[in-house]
Amino acid sequence: MVLALGACSKFVDLSPISEATTDNAYRTASDAEAALVGAYDAFQTEYYIWDNVNFNDVISDNYYAGGDNPELFAVDLLNITPVNSRLFNNWSQIYDGIARVNIILDKVPQINDPKLDANNRKEQILGEAAFLRAYHYYQLVKMWGGVPLVLAPATSADPAETNKPRSSQAEVYAQIITDLEFAASRLPDIYEGDASISKARATKGAANALLAKVYAQKPDRDYNKVLEYCNAVISSPAGYQLLGNYSFLFDGNHYNNDESILEVQFTGGAEANWGPQLLLPPSKSGDSWRKFVTPSQDLVKAFDSEQDTIRKNASILFEEVTWTDEYWAIGGGSVPFAYKWKSANGWASTNRQYLLRLADIILLKAEALNELGRTGEAATELNAIRGRVNLPATTAATQEAMQLAIEKERRLELAQEAQRWDDLRRYGRAETVMNNLQETDLRTGQPVNYNMTKEKELLPIPQLERDRNKQLDQNPGYN
Structure with a gap:
């Protein structure tokens, strides 16, 4: 994909740098910008194009696998094993994205080029890289729990250096927060130029939105922090606001809109969404x-x-x-x-998946208010989302009823946007919802039994990665 990554159009002509073999690869401002293009290109990998949907919507009560892939049927039926090749593919792709930004964070501070000093561009690049690393680790920790924290480029192929043990969930979340705070302090609310630039690149609004989601999702969640960062997004000088017409979000003609916080800029052709x-x-x-x-x-x-x-x-x-x-x-x-993507265009679609959008954050604010005992205020936020699609105000009056109402609203608002499994686990309802589903296989007339357990809330560590790195222990419930 082509991402608008500079204050002017010439940046899109840069060839991405995704690996560094010598120190000479990072000498100029153009080198730094090209490396950043390569880092954003991680969003064109299979995980970010559609496996994030498989491991958040298909794994949940929202969608069936469809198709003909046995490994996706296993995801759908919660029969995932460590040898499922999609696990290793996604693990590898996300860590490749982390490796790209680690190089930027290591090399760019050493570049002496006046162009990087103009408008504080060096600090912005570092902020963008830190945001991307946080975004990648957020995907990893949600799916697998504690994972190895790799925070610097590898300087040797020696397994003693490259093979690291798993850090705890708490340590991974702490690093994500550190990176996002670092990013938020260096990123602008908007970039100069076309709106696509501010929607394609990490901004202060994107960092605050991800901080809100992180503080809600981590095991020791902090809803005061969730509320703080949701409010920062909602009141941002970037001027985020809900679109009046919900269908405009997905019709293919209104991308880079006011509700969008971050989206991938698919342009078709070789830089397309397949x-x-x-x-x-x-x-x-x-x-x-x-x-x-x-x-x-x-x-x-x-x-x-x-x-x-x-x-x-x-x-x-x-x-x-x-x-x-x-x-x-x-x-x-x-x-x-x-159907949230509307046009296939022969494997070369320009349709997009939002990485972050305002409605998610407003509903997260409603959740935080309700969890903090401010249920009436939560209803106001929830009704803003419902009113946009001509639904009546919620009738939920108690904290428990409001929690279920918000959960359902998120399901309907964010279907096919890789949020449902996160929500069910955050609410502690994954086992109840999946085991109470009444689904029937029409071929046999038999009910589908998902056999959901607490252990299945996390995926198994890929066996291929464990074979490579003997320091990785397996998640409970998997062999």
Whole structure:
């Protein structure tokens, strides 16, 4: 993908630097900018294009795996084993992203170029890199718990240096917070130039938004901090605000909008999003094979129970197909498709997935207010989201009822945006929700048993990584 990474258009012409083999690779401002392009390019890997959806929406009650991949069926049915190759692919891709920013954080401070001193650009680059490292580690710690903290470039291939033991969850979250505080103190609210620049690059708003999510998600959550950082985003000089029309968020014509905090700038061609081709129905994709990430019966019922037609129609498209779907139609029939991406364009879509957007933060603020005993104020925030899609004000009046109302609102607002599994685990409801699902395999007429346990809230450490690094112990519940 092409990301607008400079104060002027010439930066997009830089070739990315993703690895350094000698100190000579980092001598000028252009070298630093090119390295940053390479760091942002981590968002074009398979994890960030669609496996984040598989391990947050498909693994939950929102979607079925669809398609024909046994390893994704295992994700859907919560039968994930350490040898599932998607685990190692995602682990490796995220750590590659970390390696890229570690080089920037190590090398850029040593560059003496007046161009980096102009407008404090060197500090901004370091802030962007620190944000990216925090974002990557946030993905790792949510999925696997404690992971190795690699905070400097490798200077040797010796396993004694490269193979590190797992740090604790608390240590990983502490490092994420350190990086985000470092980033927030160096990043601008907006960048000069086209709006796409401020939506493509880390800003103070993005750092504050991620801090809010981190303080909510970590085991010893701090809702006062969540509220503080949500308010910082909502009152940001960047002027974030909800779009009046929910469907504009996903129609492909309104990206880099006021609600967007951070999004990947897919441009098509060689710098495109290939994910939509895997999800969209024949009328949109131009092909007839069975697609992945199929909306669940339970998700459709959730939309219908709220009479939430606006978000349902923006998120799900029903279409007649000829294949068998074990949850919707045997031998063909009407099947729903994940529809927040709208255009496949022959594996070269410009459709995007938001990395951070304001509605998520407003709902997180409602959650924080409710957890702090300010349920009436929480209702105000929740109703702002509901009102945008013409739904009546919430009737939740107690703290417990409000928590469930916010959880459901997040489900409907953020479906297919890689948030649901995080929410269920944060609320301590993953076991209850998954084990109470009433799903039937139409091929056999038998109910689906997810056998959800507390241990399954974390993924197994990839076996290939454990074979390489003997210091890695396995998560409980896995062999």
